[in-house]
Amino acid sequence: MSFHATQTAELTWVMFAGAAVIFVLVLGTLGFALYGSAQVRRPLSRRWLIIGAGVIFPVAVLSALLAYSFAVTARMARTDTPPAVRIEVVGEMWWWRLRYLDQNGQLLFETANDIRIPVGVPVDLVLTSDNVIHSFWAPKLAGKLDMIPGHVNLLRVQVRQPGLYRGQCAEYCGAQHAKMMFDLRAVTVEEFQAWVAAQRLPAMEPANATLQVGKQIFMQACTQCHTVRGVNATGTLGPDLTHVGSRSSLAAGVLPNTIGALAGWIAGSQHIKPGNQMPSFDQLTGENLRAIAQYMDSLK
Template identity: 65%
Template sequence: MAKIPFIVLAAAMPTAAPAQPSGEAAALIAEIGWVLYVGAAAIFVAVAVLLALAMFGPASLRRRLSRPALIVGAGIAFPVAVLTALLLYVLSPTSAATRAAAPLAARIEVTGELWWWRVRYLDASGALLFETANEIRIPTGQPVEFLLKSDNVIHSFWIPELGGKLDMIPGRVNRMRALARTPGTFRGHCAEYCGAQHAQMRLDVQALAPAQFEAWMRAQREPARAAATPLRQGEQLFMQACASCHAVRGTSAAGTLGPDLTHLGSRPSLAAGVLPNNVGALGGWIAGSQHIKPGNGMPSFDQWPGEDLRAVARYLESLK
Protein backbone atom coordinates (compact mmCIF):
# COMPACT_ATOMS: atom_id res chain seq x y z
CA MET A 1 0.00 0.00 0.00
CA ALA A 2 2.80 2.46 0.83
CA LYS A 3 4.13 2.11 -2.73
CA ILE A 4 1.06 3.70 -4.29
CA PRO A 5 1.84 7.36 -3.31
CA PHE A 6 5.34 7.06 -4.75
CA ILE A 7 3.97 5.67 -8.03
CA VAL A 8 1.56 8.60 -8.24
CA LEU A 9 4.38 11.04 -7.53
CA ALA A 10 6.60 9.48 -10.19
CA ALA A 11 3.79 9.69 -12.75
CA ALA A 12 3.38 13.39 -11.98
CA MET A 13 7.04 14.21 -12.59
CA PRO A 14 7.90 15.82 -15.97
CA THR A 15 8.94 13.26 -18.57
CA ALA A 16 10.52 15.66 -21.06
CA ALA A 17 12.79 18.66 -20.72
CA PRO A 18 10.67 21.82 -20.67
CA ALA A 19 11.31 24.70 -23.05
CA GLN A 20 13.82 27.11 -21.57
CA PRO A 21 12.40 30.54 -20.71
CA SER A 22 13.79 33.26 -22.96
CA GLY A 23 12.09 36.23 -21.34
CA GLU A 24 12.45 37.72 -17.86
CA ALA A 25 8.78 37.23 -17.04
CA ALA A 26 8.85 33.62 -18.25
CA ALA A 27 11.98 32.94 -16.17
CA LEU A 28 10.26 34.31 -13.06
CA ILE A 29 7.16 32.20 -13.71
CA ALA A 30 9.33 29.11 -14.21
CA GLU A 31 11.23 29.78 -10.97
CA ILE A 32 8.02 30.18 -8.98
CA GLY A 33 6.58 27.06 -10.59
CA TRP A 34 9.59 24.91 -9.74
CA VAL A 35 9.75 26.18 -6.14
CA LEU A 36 6.08 25.35 -5.64
CA TYR A 37 6.39 21.99 -7.37
CA VAL A 38 9.49 20.89 -5.47
CA GLY A 39 8.03 22.11 -2.18
CA ALA A 40 4.76 20.27 -2.79
CA ALA A 41 6.63 17.11 -3.79
CA ALA A 42 8.77 17.23 -0.62
CA ILE A 43 5.69 17.66 1.58
CA PHE A 44 3.92 14.85 -0.27
CA VAL A 45 6.82 12.48 0.31
CA ALA A 46 7.06 13.46 3.99
CA VAL A 47 3.32 12.86 4.50
CA ALA A 48 3.54 9.52 2.68
CA VAL A 49 6.43 8.43 4.94
CA LEU A 50 4.53 9.44 8.08
CA LEU A 51 1.45 7.63 6.82
CA ALA A 52 3.45 4.47 6.20
CA LEU A 53 5.03 4.66 9.66
CA ALA A 54 1.66 5.27 11.30
CA MET A 55 0.22 2.20 9.57
CA PHE A 56 3.12 -0.23 9.59
CA GLY A 57 5.72 1.12 12.06
CA PRO A 58 6.58 -0.23 15.52
CA ALA A 59 3.84 0.08 18.10
CA SER A 60 5.83 2.61 20.18
CA LEU A 61 6.29 4.87 17.13
CA ARG A 62 2.63 4.61 16.17
CA ARG A 63 1.65 5.70 19.71
CA ARG A 64 3.88 8.77 19.45
CA LEU A 65 2.43 9.64 16.02
CA SER A 66 -1.10 9.51 17.43
CA ARG A 67 -0.50 12.23 20.04
CA PRO A 68 -2.89 15.23 19.74
CA ALA A 69 -0.01 17.71 19.80
CA LEU A 70 1.51 16.17 16.68
CA ILE A 71 -1.86 16.11 14.91
CA VAL A 72 -2.44 19.81 15.68
CA GLY A 73 1.11 20.76 14.73
CA ALA A 74 1.29 18.74 11.51
CA GLY A 75 -2.34 19.21 10.50
CA ILE A 76 -2.82 22.90 11.31
CA ALA A 77 0.33 24.79 12.28
CA PHE A 78 2.61 23.30 9.60
CA PRO A 79 0.24 23.88 6.62
CA VAL A 80 -0.48 27.45 7.77
CA ALA A 81 3.24 28.24 8.15
CA VAL A 82 4.23 26.64 4.84
CA LEU A 83 1.38 28.15 2.80
CA THR A 84 2.02 31.58 4.30
CA ALA A 85 5.72 31.35 3.45
CA LEU A 86 4.93 30.28 -0.12
CA LEU A 87 2.37 33.07 -0.51
CA LEU A 88 4.89 35.67 0.66
CA TYR A 89 7.47 34.23 -1.73
CA VAL A 90 5.11 34.38 -4.71
CA LEU A 91 4.03 37.95 -3.88
CA SER A 92 7.51 39.18 -2.98
CA PRO A 93 8.85 42.22 -4.88
CA THR A 94 10.80 41.35 -8.03
CA SER A 95 12.65 43.34 -10.62
CA ALA A 96 9.31 44.46 -12.09
CA ALA A 97 9.78 47.97 -10.75
CA THR A 98 13.20 48.20 -12.39
CA ARG A 99 11.82 46.94 -15.71
CA ALA A 100 8.94 49.42 -15.54
CA ALA A 101 11.41 52.29 -15.24
CA ALA A 102 13.51 51.17 -18.23
CA PRO A 103 12.83 52.97 -21.52
CA LEU A 104 10.72 51.03 -23.99
CA ALA A 105 12.23 49.87 -27.27
CA ALA A 106 8.80 49.46 -28.88
CA ARG A 107 5.09 49.84 -28.18
CA ILE A 108 3.08 47.19 -29.99
CA GLU A 109 -0.70 47.15 -30.17
CA VAL A 110 -2.05 43.64 -30.72
CA THR A 111 -5.74 43.14 -31.49
CA GLY A 112 -7.33 39.71 -31.46
CA GLU A 113 -9.43 39.21 -34.60
CA LEU A 114 -11.45 36.20 -35.81
CA TRP A 115 -9.09 34.35 -36.16
CA TRP A 116 -5.84 36.23 -36.63
CA TRP A 117 -3.73 38.92 -34.96
CA ARG A 118 -3.66 42.56 -36.03
CA VAL A 119 -0.28 44.02 -35.03
CA ARG A 120 0.38 47.78 -35.03
CA TYR A 121 3.69 49.37 -34.05
CA LEU A 122 3.27 52.76 -32.35
CA ASP A 123 5.63 55.62 -31.60
CA ALA A 124 6.08 57.19 -28.15
CA SER A 125 3.00 59.40 -28.63
CA GLY A 126 0.80 56.50 -29.70
CA ALA A 127 0.77 57.37 -33.43
CA LEU A 128 0.85 54.50 -35.90
CA LEU A 129 4.22 53.66 -37.47
CA PHE A 130 3.07 50.66 -39.50
CA GLU A 131 0.74 47.69 -39.36
CA THR A 132 1.42 44.01 -39.93
CA ALA A 133 -0.35 40.76 -39.06
CA ASN A 134 0.35 37.46 -37.31
CA GLU A 135 4.00 38.27 -36.61
CA ILE A 136 5.84 40.27 -33.98
CA ARG A 137 9.50 41.18 -33.92
CA ILE A 138 11.18 42.60 -30.84
CA PRO A 139 14.77 43.48 -29.84
CA THR A 140 16.73 41.41 -27.36
CA GLY A 141 17.80 42.94 -24.06
CA GLN A 142 15.29 45.79 -24.26
CA PRO A 143 11.76 45.94 -22.83
CA VAL A 144 8.74 46.25 -25.11
CA GLU A 145 5.13 46.93 -24.19
CA PHE A 146 2.14 45.12 -25.66
CA LEU A 147 -1.23 46.90 -25.73
CA LEU A 148 -3.75 44.07 -25.92
CA LYS A 149 -7.23 44.61 -27.36
CA SER A 150 -10.19 42.81 -28.88
CA ASP A 151 -13.16 44.12 -30.83
CA ASN A 152 -15.13 40.85 -30.88
CA VAL A 153 -14.76 38.17 -28.19
CA ILE A 154 -12.30 37.47 -25.38
CA HIS A 155 -8.92 36.21 -26.58
CA SER A 156 -5.86 35.45 -24.47
CA PHE A 157 -2.37 36.55 -25.55
CA TRP A 158 0.31 34.02 -24.66
CA ILE A 159 3.93 33.64 -25.73
CA PRO A 160 5.04 30.88 -23.31
CA GLU A 161 8.79 31.41 -23.63
CA LEU A 162 8.50 35.16 -22.99
CA GLY A 163 5.83 35.52 -20.34
CA GLY A 164 2.45 34.63 -18.95
CA LYS A 165 -1.05 34.87 -20.38
CA LEU A 166 -3.10 38.06 -20.45
CA ASP A 167 -6.69 38.31 -21.65
CA MET A 168 -7.77 40.61 -24.49
CA ILE A 169 -11.18 41.89 -23.42
CA PRO A 170 -13.54 43.89 -25.66
CA GLY A 171 -13.84 47.47 -24.49
CA ARG A 172 -10.56 47.72 -22.60
CA VAL A 173 -6.80 47.74 -23.17
CA ASN A 174 -4.56 45.46 -21.10
CA ARG A 175 -0.84 46.10 -20.97
CA MET A 176 2.03 43.62 -20.78
CA ARG A 177 5.77 44.19 -20.71
CA ALA A 178 8.24 41.65 -22.04
CA LEU A 179 12.00 41.45 -22.34
CA ALA A 180 13.66 38.76 -24.46
CA ARG A 181 17.06 37.85 -23.09
CA THR A 182 18.27 35.87 -26.12
CA PRO A 183 17.57 35.91 -29.86
CA GLY A 184 15.17 33.28 -31.11
CA THR A 185 11.88 32.44 -32.73
CA PHE A 186 8.93 31.73 -30.47
CA ARG A 187 5.36 30.65 -31.07
CA GLY A 188 2.48 32.59 -29.59
CA HIS A 189 -1.06 31.28 -29.09
CA CYS A 190 -4.55 32.37 -28.25
CA ALA A 191 -5.10 30.69 -24.88
CA GLU A 192 -8.84 31.43 -24.53
CA TYR A 193 -11.42 29.58 -26.63
CA CYS A 194 -12.70 32.19 -29.08
CA GLY A 195 -14.66 30.24 -31.68
CA ALA A 196 -14.43 27.63 -34.40
CA GLN A 197 -10.83 28.37 -35.46
CA HIS A 198 -9.39 29.06 -32.02
CA ALA A 199 -6.79 26.31 -32.45
CA GLN A 200 -5.69 27.88 -35.75
CA MET A 201 -4.84 31.27 -34.26
CA ARG A 202 -1.08 31.29 -33.85
CA LEU A 203 1.53 34.01 -33.80
CA ASP A 204 5.15 34.11 -34.93
CA VAL A 205 7.45 36.04 -32.59
CA GLN A 206 11.11 36.74 -33.37
CA ALA A 207 13.59 38.30 -30.96
CA LEU A 208 16.35 40.02 -32.95
CA ALA A 209 19.60 41.75 -32.09
CA PRO A 210 18.87 45.48 -31.63
CA ALA A 211 20.58 46.48 -34.90
CA GLN A 212 18.60 43.86 -36.84
CA PHE A 213 15.39 45.02 -35.17
CA GLU A 214 16.01 48.64 -36.15
CA ALA A 215 16.72 47.59 -39.75
CA TRP A 216 13.48 45.58 -39.82
CA MET A 217 11.54 48.54 -38.42
CA ARG A 218 12.90 50.84 -41.13
CA ALA A 219 12.03 48.33 -43.85
CA GLN A 220 8.51 47.83 -42.51
CA ARG A 221 7.81 51.57 -42.57
CA GLU A 222 8.55 51.70 -46.30
CA PRO A 223 5.65 51.27 -48.77
CA ALA A 224 5.45 48.23 -50.99
CA ARG A 225 7.72 48.20 -54.03
CA ALA A 226 6.08 48.93 -57.36
CA ALA A 227 5.11 45.75 -59.21
CA ALA A 228 7.48 44.78 -62.01
CA THR A 229 6.00 44.15 -65.44
CA PRO A 230 5.60 40.36 -65.04
CA LEU A 231 3.58 41.00 -61.85
CA ARG A 232 1.19 43.62 -63.23
CA GLN A 233 -1.58 41.14 -64.03
CA GLY A 234 -1.56 39.84 -60.46
CA GLU A 235 -1.55 43.37 -59.09
CA GLN A 236 -4.56 44.34 -61.21
CA LEU A 237 -6.52 41.26 -60.13
CA PHE A 238 -5.66 41.97 -56.51
CA MET A 239 -6.85 45.57 -56.78
CA GLN A 240 -10.12 44.46 -58.34
CA ALA A 241 -10.97 41.64 -55.89
CA CYS A 242 -9.01 42.19 -52.69
CA ALA A 243 -8.32 45.91 -52.15
CA SER A 244 -11.64 46.53 -50.38
CA CYS A 245 -10.55 44.28 -47.48
CA HIS A 246 -6.74 44.47 -47.55
CA ALA A 247 -4.23 47.33 -47.51
CA VAL A 248 -0.95 47.52 -49.39
CA ARG A 249 0.77 50.78 -48.56
CA GLY A 250 2.02 52.57 -51.65
CA THR A 251 -0.96 51.40 -53.72
CA SER A 252 -4.66 52.25 -53.86
CA ALA A 253 -5.48 49.20 -51.70
CA ALA A 254 -6.61 50.58 -48.34
CA GLY A 255 -9.02 48.00 -46.87
CA THR A 256 -9.09 47.49 -43.12
CA LEU A 257 -11.26 44.39 -42.67
CA GLY A 258 -8.42 41.94 -43.31
CA PRO A 259 -4.69 41.90 -42.60
CA ASP A 260 -2.38 44.59 -43.98
CA LEU A 261 -0.40 42.86 -46.75
CA THR A 262 2.23 45.53 -47.44
CA HIS A 263 5.16 43.22 -46.72
CA LEU A 264 3.38 39.88 -46.80
CA GLY A 265 6.21 38.15 -48.68
CA SER A 266 8.58 38.60 -45.73
CA ARG A 267 6.31 36.91 -43.20
CA PRO A 268 7.10 33.35 -42.10
CA SER A 269 3.57 31.94 -42.39
CA LEU A 270 0.07 32.52 -43.74
CA ALA A 271 -3.40 32.53 -42.17
CA ALA A 272 -2.13 32.94 -38.59
CA GLY A 273 0.35 30.08 -38.70
CA VAL A 274 -1.75 27.61 -40.69
CA LEU A 275 0.39 27.50 -43.88
CA PRO A 276 4.01 28.14 -44.83
CA ASN A 277 4.51 31.32 -46.81
CA ASN A 278 5.25 30.46 -50.43
CA VAL A 279 3.60 30.90 -53.84
CA GLY A 280 1.91 27.49 -53.79
CA ALA A 281 0.43 28.03 -50.32
CA LEU A 282 -0.70 31.54 -51.28
CA GLY A 283 -2.53 30.20 -54.33
CA GLY A 284 -4.11 27.42 -52.29
CA TRP A 285 -5.23 29.86 -49.59
CA ILE A 286 -6.80 32.26 -52.11
CA ALA A 287 -8.65 29.43 -53.85
CA GLY A 288 -9.73 27.50 -50.76
CA SER A 289 -9.54 29.61 -47.62
CA GLN A 290 -12.93 28.33 -46.43
CA HIS A 291 -11.79 24.73 -46.88
CA ILE A 292 -8.49 25.33 -45.08
CA LYS A 293 -9.87 27.49 -42.25
CA PRO A 294 -13.70 27.29 -42.28
CA GLY A 295 -15.55 30.32 -40.99
CA ASN A 296 -12.77 32.86 -41.42
CA GLY A 297 -13.63 36.24 -42.92
CA MET A 298 -12.12 35.64 -46.37
CA PRO A 299 -14.19 34.01 -49.14
CA SER A 300 -12.73 31.24 -51.31
CA PHE A 301 -11.92 32.38 -54.85
CA ASP A 302 -12.36 28.87 -56.23
CA GLN A 303 -13.95 30.21 -59.41
CA TRP A 304 -10.69 31.81 -60.55
CA PRO A 305 -8.70 29.96 -63.21
CA GLY A 306 -5.29 28.65 -62.23
CA GLU A 307 -3.47 31.32 -64.23
CA ASP A 308 -5.15 34.12 -62.25
CA LEU A 309 -4.46 32.39 -58.93
CA ARG A 310 -0.78 32.02 -59.77
CA ALA A 311 -0.57 35.64 -60.93
CA VAL A 312 -2.03 37.02 -57.67
CA ALA A 313 0.08 34.63 -55.58
CA ARG A 314 3.28 35.72 -57.35
CA TYR A 315 2.37 39.39 -56.82
CA LEU A 316 1.73 38.86 -53.10
CA GLU A 317 4.91 36.84 -52.70
CA SER A 318 6.86 39.79 -54.16
CA LEU A 319 5.69 42.13 -51.37
CA LYS A 320 8.79 42.03 -49.21
Protein backbone atom coordinates (compact mmCIF):
# COMPACT_ATOMS: atom_id res chain seq x y z
CA MET A 1 0.00 0.00 0.00
CA SER A 2 1.19 3.52 -0.77
CA PHE A 3 1.54 6.50 1.56
CA HIS A 4 -1.53 8.14 0.00
CA ALA A 5 -3.65 5.02 0.40
CA THR A 6 -2.62 4.67 4.06
CA GLN A 7 -3.48 8.30 4.79
CA THR A 8 -6.81 7.97 2.98
CA ALA A 9 -7.69 4.85 4.97
CA GLU A 10 -6.75 6.59 8.24
CA LEU A 11 -8.88 9.62 7.35
CA THR A 12 -11.81 7.36 6.43
CA TRP A 13 -11.73 5.48 9.73
CA VAL A 14 -11.45 8.67 11.82
CA MET A 15 -14.40 10.22 9.97
CA PHE A 16 -16.38 7.01 10.34
CA ALA A 17 -15.64 6.84 14.07
CA GLY A 18 -16.66 10.48 14.57
CA ALA A 19 -19.89 9.98 12.64
CA ALA A 20 -20.65 6.76 14.53
CA VAL A 21 -20.24 8.45 17.93
CA ILE A 22 -22.53 11.32 16.90
CA PHE A 23 -25.08 8.86 15.46
CA VAL A 24 -25.18 6.78 18.65
CA LEU A 25 -25.54 9.87 20.87
CA VAL A 26 -28.37 11.27 18.74
CA LEU A 27 -30.24 7.96 18.71
CA GLY A 28 -29.72 7.55 22.44
CA THR A 29 -31.10 11.02 23.12
CA LEU A 30 -34.04 10.32 20.79
CA GLY A 31 -34.77 7.07 22.61
CA PHE A 32 -34.79 8.79 26.00
CA ALA A 33 -37.07 11.53 24.63
CA LEU A 34 -39.58 9.05 23.18
CA TYR A 35 -39.59 6.22 25.67
CA GLY A 36 -37.98 7.52 28.86
CA SER A 37 -39.90 8.30 32.02
CA ALA A 38 -40.99 11.83 32.82
CA GLN A 39 -38.10 12.14 35.26
CA VAL A 40 -35.64 11.17 32.48
CA ARG A 41 -37.21 13.39 29.81
CA ARG A 42 -37.39 16.48 32.00
CA PRO A 43 -33.65 17.39 31.78
CA LEU A 44 -33.79 17.11 27.96
CA SER A 45 -35.89 20.26 27.79
CA ARG A 46 -33.40 22.43 29.63
CA ARG A 47 -31.98 25.30 27.61
CA TRP A 48 -28.33 24.62 28.46
CA LEU A 49 -28.64 21.04 27.18
CA ILE A 50 -30.33 22.14 23.97
CA ILE A 51 -27.65 24.74 23.28
CA GLY A 52 -24.81 22.47 24.32
CA ALA A 53 -25.96 19.35 22.46
CA GLY A 54 -27.56 21.10 19.51
CA VAL A 55 -25.04 23.86 18.82
CA ILE A 56 -21.77 23.67 20.78
CA PHE A 57 -21.19 19.90 20.50
CA PRO A 58 -21.71 19.55 16.71
CA VAL A 59 -19.75 22.73 15.98
CA ALA A 60 -16.83 21.55 18.12
CA VAL A 61 -16.78 17.98 16.77
CA LEU A 62 -17.23 18.93 13.12
CA SER A 63 -14.59 21.67 13.40
CA ALA A 64 -12.13 19.18 14.88
CA LEU A 65 -12.81 16.65 12.11
CA LEU A 66 -12.49 19.37 9.47
CA ALA A 67 -9.15 20.54 10.88
CA TYR A 68 -7.92 16.94 11.00
CA SER A 69 -8.95 16.32 7.38
CA PHE A 70 -7.14 19.50 6.28
CA ALA A 71 -3.98 18.34 8.08
CA VAL A 72 -4.09 14.89 6.44
CA THR A 73 -4.73 16.22 2.93
CA ALA A 74 -1.94 18.77 3.39
CA ARG A 75 0.47 15.92 4.22
CA MET A 76 -0.71 14.04 1.14
CA ALA A 77 -0.25 17.08 -1.12
CA ARG A 78 3.21 17.99 0.21
CA THR A 79 5.84 18.07 -2.56
CA ASP A 80 8.73 19.83 -0.82
CA THR A 81 11.21 17.11 -1.87
CA PRO A 82 12.12 16.57 -5.53
CA PRO A 83 10.63 13.44 -7.14
CA ALA A 84 12.82 10.51 -8.14
CA VAL A 85 10.66 9.88 -11.21
CA ARG A 86 8.34 12.09 -13.27
CA ILE A 87 5.73 10.62 -15.59
CA GLU A 88 3.41 12.66 -17.77
CA VAL A 89 0.09 10.83 -18.05
CA VAL A 90 -2.19 12.02 -20.87
CA GLY A 91 -5.76 10.78 -21.11
CA GLU A 92 -6.62 9.72 -24.65
CA MET A 93 -9.77 8.22 -26.24
CA TRP A 94 -9.63 5.59 -24.65
CA TRP A 95 -6.14 4.79 -23.45
CA TRP A 96 -3.28 6.29 -21.44
CA ARG A 97 -0.26 7.96 -23.04
CA LEU A 98 2.75 7.75 -20.71
CA ARG A 99 5.78 10.00 -21.19
CA TYR A 100 8.71 9.32 -18.83
CA LEU A 101 10.71 12.48 -18.18
CA ASP A 102 14.21 13.14 -16.87
CA GLN A 103 15.05 15.59 -14.06
CA ASN A 104 15.06 18.48 -16.54
CA GLY A 105 11.63 17.61 -17.94
CA GLN A 106 13.03 16.18 -21.17
CA LEU A 107 11.43 13.10 -22.71
CA LEU A 108 13.20 9.80 -22.05
CA PHE A 109 10.71 7.55 -23.84
CA GLU A 110 6.99 7.10 -24.41
CA THR A 111 4.82 4.07 -23.74
CA ALA A 112 1.13 3.33 -23.12
CA ASN A 113 -1.19 1.89 -20.44
CA ASP A 114 1.56 -0.03 -18.59
CA ILE A 115 3.06 2.11 -15.79
CA ARG A 116 6.20 1.11 -13.89
CA ILE A 117 7.47 2.97 -10.82
CA PRO A 118 10.17 2.25 -8.22
CA VAL A 119 9.23 1.54 -4.61
CA GLY A 120 10.32 3.65 -1.66
CA VAL A 121 10.82 6.92 -3.54
CA PRO A 122 8.45 9.78 -4.47
CA VAL A 123 7.01 9.64 -7.98
CA ASP A 124 5.18 12.55 -9.60
CA LEU A 125 2.36 11.75 -12.03
CA VAL A 126 1.69 14.84 -14.15
CA LEU A 127 -1.93 14.45 -15.27
CA THR A 128 -3.58 16.14 -18.24
CA SER A 129 -5.86 15.49 -21.22
CA ASP A 130 -5.94 16.53 -24.86
CA ASN A 131 -9.63 15.81 -25.45
CA VAL A 132 -12.26 15.44 -22.70
CA ILE A 133 -12.14 15.18 -18.90
CA HIS A 134 -10.72 11.89 -17.64
CA SER A 135 -9.93 10.86 -14.06
CA PHE A 136 -6.88 8.88 -12.93
CA TRP A 137 -7.72 6.36 -10.22
CA ALA A 138 -5.85 3.41 -8.74
CA PRO A 139 -7.89 2.61 -5.59
CA LYS A 140 -5.05 0.93 -3.69
CA LEU A 141 -2.63 3.70 -4.58
CA ALA A 142 -4.35 7.07 -4.12
CA GLY A 143 -7.61 8.93 -4.56
CA LYS A 144 -9.12 10.04 -7.85
CA LEU A 145 -7.66 13.08 -9.60
CA ASP A 146 -9.21 14.64 -12.70
CA MET A 147 -7.37 15.14 -15.98
CA ILE A 148 -8.74 18.36 -17.50
CA PRO A 149 -7.92 19.69 -20.99
CA GLY A 150 -5.73 22.77 -20.74
CA HIS A 151 -4.95 22.13 -17.06
CA VAL A 152 -2.23 20.14 -15.30
CA ASN A 153 -2.81 18.28 -12.03
CA LEU A 154 -0.01 16.72 -10.00
CA LEU A 155 -0.37 13.46 -8.11
CA ARG A 156 2.57 12.39 -5.95
CA VAL A 157 2.72 8.74 -4.93
CA GLN A 158 5.17 6.69 -2.93
CA VAL A 159 4.67 2.94 -2.82
CA ARG A 160 6.16 1.00 0.06
CA GLN A 161 6.21 -2.54 -1.34
CA PRO A 162 6.42 -4.07 -4.82
CA GLY A 163 3.09 -5.05 -6.31
CA LEU A 164 0.54 -4.61 -9.06
CA TYR A 165 -2.05 -1.82 -8.79
CA ARG A 166 -5.02 -1.93 -11.15
CA GLY A 167 -6.31 1.45 -12.32
CA GLN A 168 -9.33 2.81 -14.13
CA CYS A 169 -10.62 6.05 -15.62
CA ALA A 170 -13.13 7.30 -13.04
CA GLU A 171 -14.77 10.09 -15.07
CA TYR A 172 -17.23 9.22 -17.85
CA CYS A 173 -15.39 10.11 -21.05
CA GLY A 174 -17.34 8.44 -23.82
CA ALA A 175 -18.59 5.13 -25.16
CA GLN A 176 -15.55 3.07 -24.10
CA HIS A 177 -15.02 4.71 -20.71
CA ALA A 178 -15.38 1.35 -18.93
CA LYS A 179 -12.61 -0.10 -21.12
CA MET A 180 -10.02 2.53 -20.23
CA MET A 181 -7.88 0.75 -17.67
CA PHE A 182 -4.20 0.56 -16.79
CA ASP A 183 -1.73 -1.50 -14.80
CA LEU A 184 0.68 0.21 -12.43
CA ARG A 185 3.47 -2.08 -11.30
CA ALA A 186 5.74 -1.05 -8.41
CA VAL A 187 9.17 -2.71 -8.62
CA THR A 188 12.50 -2.40 -6.88
CA VAL A 189 14.74 0.50 -7.84
CA GLU A 190 17.15 -1.89 -9.59
CA GLU A 191 14.35 -3.50 -11.61
CA PHE A 192 12.98 -0.09 -12.53
CA GLN A 193 16.36 1.15 -13.75
CA ALA A 194 16.80 -1.98 -15.87
CA TRP A 195 13.29 -1.54 -17.32
CA VAL A 196 13.95 2.13 -18.17
CA ALA A 197 17.21 1.20 -19.90
CA ALA A 198 15.39 -1.45 -21.96
CA GLN A 199 12.53 0.91 -22.86
CA ARG A 200 14.94 3.53 -24.17
CA LEU A 201 16.45 1.11 -26.69
CA PRO A 202 15.16 1.08 -30.28
CA ALA A 203 13.09 -1.81 -31.57
CA MET A 204 14.89 -5.05 -32.37
CA GLU A 205 15.33 -6.07 -35.99
CA PRO A 206 13.25 -9.05 -37.17
CA ALA A 207 15.04 -12.33 -36.47
CA ASN A 208 13.46 -14.45 -39.22
CA ALA A 209 11.55 -14.27 -42.49
CA THR A 210 8.10 -14.36 -40.87
CA LEU A 211 8.91 -11.40 -38.64
CA GLN A 212 10.36 -9.57 -41.65
CA VAL A 213 7.06 -10.01 -43.49
CA GLY A 214 5.20 -8.79 -40.41
CA LYS A 215 7.41 -5.71 -40.26
CA GLN A 216 6.73 -4.92 -43.92
CA ILE A 217 2.98 -5.14 -43.38
CA PHE A 218 3.28 -2.96 -40.27
CA MET A 219 5.24 -0.33 -42.20
CA GLN A 220 2.55 -0.24 -44.88
CA ALA A 221 -0.52 -0.15 -42.64
CA CYS A 222 0.39 1.26 -39.23
CA THR A 223 3.07 3.94 -39.44
CA GLN A 224 0.65 6.83 -40.01
CA CYS A 225 -0.61 6.42 -36.44
CA HIS A 226 2.11 4.56 -34.50
CA THR A 227 5.75 5.09 -33.62
CA VAL A 228 8.35 2.33 -33.47
CA ARG A 229 11.70 3.82 -32.55
CA GLY A 230 14.54 2.53 -34.69
CA VAL A 231 12.50 2.21 -37.89
CA ASN A 232 10.76 4.76 -40.09
CA ALA A 233 7.51 4.76 -38.09
CA THR A 234 6.77 8.09 -36.45
CA GLY A 235 2.99 8.36 -36.16
CA THR A 236 1.72 10.03 -32.98
CA LEU A 237 -2.06 9.53 -33.10
CA GLY A 238 -1.89 6.08 -31.46
CA PRO A 239 0.32 4.50 -28.81
CA ASP A 240 4.08 4.16 -29.20
CA LEU A 241 4.61 0.47 -30.05
CA THR A 242 8.41 0.28 -29.77
CA HIS A 243 8.20 -2.30 -26.96
CA VAL A 244 4.54 -3.32 -27.18
CA GLY A 245 5.44 -7.01 -26.75
CA SER A 246 6.67 -6.34 -23.20
CA ARG A 247 3.39 -4.84 -21.96
CA SER A 248 0.99 -6.74 -19.76
CA SER A 249 -2.18 -6.05 -21.74
CA LEU A 250 -3.61 -4.62 -24.95
CA ALA A 251 -6.22 -1.94 -25.71
CA ALA A 252 -5.88 -0.30 -22.25
CA GLY A 253 -6.41 -3.44 -20.23
CA VAL A 254 -9.11 -5.05 -22.39
CA LEU A 255 -7.08 -8.03 -23.69
CA PRO A 256 -4.12 -10.08 -22.43
CA ASN A 257 -0.96 -9.45 -24.42
CA THR A 258 -0.65 -12.66 -26.43
CA ILE A 259 -0.08 -13.30 -30.14
CA GLY A 260 -3.68 -14.48 -30.52
CA ALA A 261 -5.05 -11.39 -28.76
CA LEU A 262 -2.80 -9.16 -30.90
CA ALA A 263 -4.18 -10.74 -34.07
CA GLY A 264 -7.74 -10.43 -32.79
CA TRP A 265 -7.24 -6.76 -31.91
CA ILE A 266 -5.69 -5.92 -35.29
CA ALA A 267 -8.47 -7.65 -37.22
CA GLY A 268 -11.40 -6.61 -35.03
CA SER A 269 -10.56 -3.55 -32.95
CA GLN A 270 -13.89 -1.91 -33.78
CA HIS A 271 -15.76 -5.02 -32.66
CA ILE A 272 -13.79 -5.28 -29.39
CA LYS A 273 -13.78 -1.55 -28.59
CA PRO A 274 -16.29 0.24 -30.88
CA GLY A 275 -15.55 3.87 -31.64
CA ASN A 276 -11.84 3.83 -30.88
CA GLN A 277 -9.55 5.54 -33.38
CA MET A 278 -8.01 2.34 -34.78
CA PRO A 279 -9.79 0.77 -37.77
CA SER A 280 -10.29 -2.98 -38.01
CA PHE A 281 -7.84 -4.53 -40.49
CA ASP A 282 -10.16 -7.38 -41.36
CA GLN A 283 -8.97 -7.49 -44.98
CA LEU A 284 -5.64 -9.09 -44.04
CA THR A 285 -5.14 -12.73 -44.95
CA GLY A 286 -4.68 -15.18 -42.10
CA GLU A 287 -1.01 -15.60 -42.96
CA ASN A 288 -0.34 -11.87 -43.01
CA LEU A 289 -2.32 -11.35 -39.81
CA ARG A 290 -0.23 -13.96 -38.00
CA ALA A 291 2.96 -12.42 -39.36
CA ILE A 292 2.19 -8.89 -38.13
CA ALA A 293 1.01 -10.22 -34.76
CA GLN A 294 4.23 -12.19 -34.36
CA TYR A 295 6.28 -9.13 -35.32
CA MET A 296 4.54 -6.96 -32.74
CA ASP A 297 4.95 -9.66 -30.11
CA SER A 298 8.68 -9.67 -30.83
CA LEU A 299 8.95 -5.98 -29.90
CA LYS A 300 10.00 -6.64 -26.30
